[in-house]
Amino acid sequence: MDTVREENVLEVQKLVMTFGGLMALSNLNFQVKKGSIKAIIGPNGAGKTTLFNIITGSFPPTEGTVKFKDRSIQHLKAHKIADRGISRTFQTVELFGNMTVLENVMLGCHTRVRTSFMASGFVLPQSRRKEKRIRESALKILKFIGLTDKFKDSADSLPLGEQKLLEIGRALASEPELICLDEPAAGLNETETHVASSLIKAINAKGITVLLVEHDMKVVMNISDEIVVLNYGQKIAEGPPEDIRNNSRVIEAYLGAEA
């Protein structure tokens, strides 16, 4: 069992990203162990979201590789990466506001169950069966995230806390091996933050690897197994929460040199 737990699900190697003259990421290396929760922290503009966007295929890196289960994915488009088993949420909630809560989660099943254009146009029995299966598994996820009784509401109408949960639910629907959460607790009050943290732990308990970017240090210190600290696109520290808490370079980056 030990060898399996040590296996890296994601490996970022010598990653460089430049926007014009700006170096957003420089020579970044880190690994994410299978079944772990890894957090990426750092001051604003440290390159956290850029890193997320590269991993999930929004744009390719300038240099370097991203390996998912030992295969390079940095050249793949977002939808291909989703097919491989990486799912994500967004910093600013990107739900399908024009769709219901249930439909949002059902769309998340897109990578697993697909119906062809023709099959859906002619309503072949096969497409009906698939639709039923998608619905059932979406309902299961709604139960897991605790939004069952809101399944008919439009996604727009939910309060922010529930929208964040729904986004996580949608990401789960694709049954990913790695889920990337971009600031899951941003803008949430204390109760909502608590709900979100326990949900992340529950997801991890299912065997899904979690990579998250988060500003709320309480959440980060509470749930993560390992933390990577970025500053100006460079990794300045990496390790378990207790090491990071006392790391002088990290304190310096957050509070300035005097501290």
Place this chain on the structure above:
Amino acid sequence: MLRITKLPITIFALFIIFFPWIARQIPAIDHYTDIMVFAGIYCLITIGLSLLMGYAGQISLGHAAFYGIGAYVSAILTVRYGLNPWACMCIGVAVTAAVALLVGAPSLKLKGHYLAMATLAFGIIIFIIFNEEIEWTGGPDGMAGIPGLSIFGFELDSVEKYFYLVWGFVLAAFVFTVNVIQSGTGRALRAIHASEPAASAMGVDVSRFKIMIFVYSAVLASLAGSLYAHYLNFVNPSTFDLFFSIKLLIMIALGGMHNIWGAVIGAGLITFLSYEWLHYFEEFDVIVYGAILLLVTIFLPQGLAGVPGIVKDWFRS
């Protein structure tokens, strides 16, 4: 946003079934059946086009060209080669689909309204070809003598028979499209409309879906073109000019692009306006179209198909 129920479709189907009979009873409108054939032909195009505009969020200024390709493939192959009209219709569909793929794929892989530009240029090129390739198309004079259609030896030799054929096609296209919208494909399309980054992060191949819808809409336009050619027994290039592409967009804007009923209502209304009710204005009908479009976009951004919703909200409050 979209819930197509069975009841309106049934009412719509009954209306179509009894329309020719009703028109026959009232001498003043007995030629309406003929106009309805054209309305049906346009409807076939707008159903696909509204899917493209309302769901894929793309504008095509070249659907007159796909309509024309269908019509000319049918015309040329039946008149010059004597092929079976139904076979020609299928060949027309295949040719149009291939051309649409060629025009649409590069521009739909880009973000933004490149499709509108590409199809604008494409429409003009096709229009020039229809005019200049006189050997094939007959040039500006057009082509006459296109045979009518028959089904298993049963000659479609009256307006009413064509009426049922064309509206049968419309109904089939309508139901097919509604099924697509209400399936996983439609869900993916709505997701693309709401947020492209989120849709692709969930595994939706955004450009593939857009290309698919574009090709589908072009295929419907091609079918409409073939039906047009066989109904009129004559085609000439001016039917397929840029203004017709724009007229199709007016139909959709008037009816409402976020609802498939809008395509039906818009096509029907504009056809009757231009063939019948606006005759009085002669060349000035363009101004009336402009005024209608202006009023609809200001006061009814959802189009006429949005009126029931507005009325319902008004009663509730």
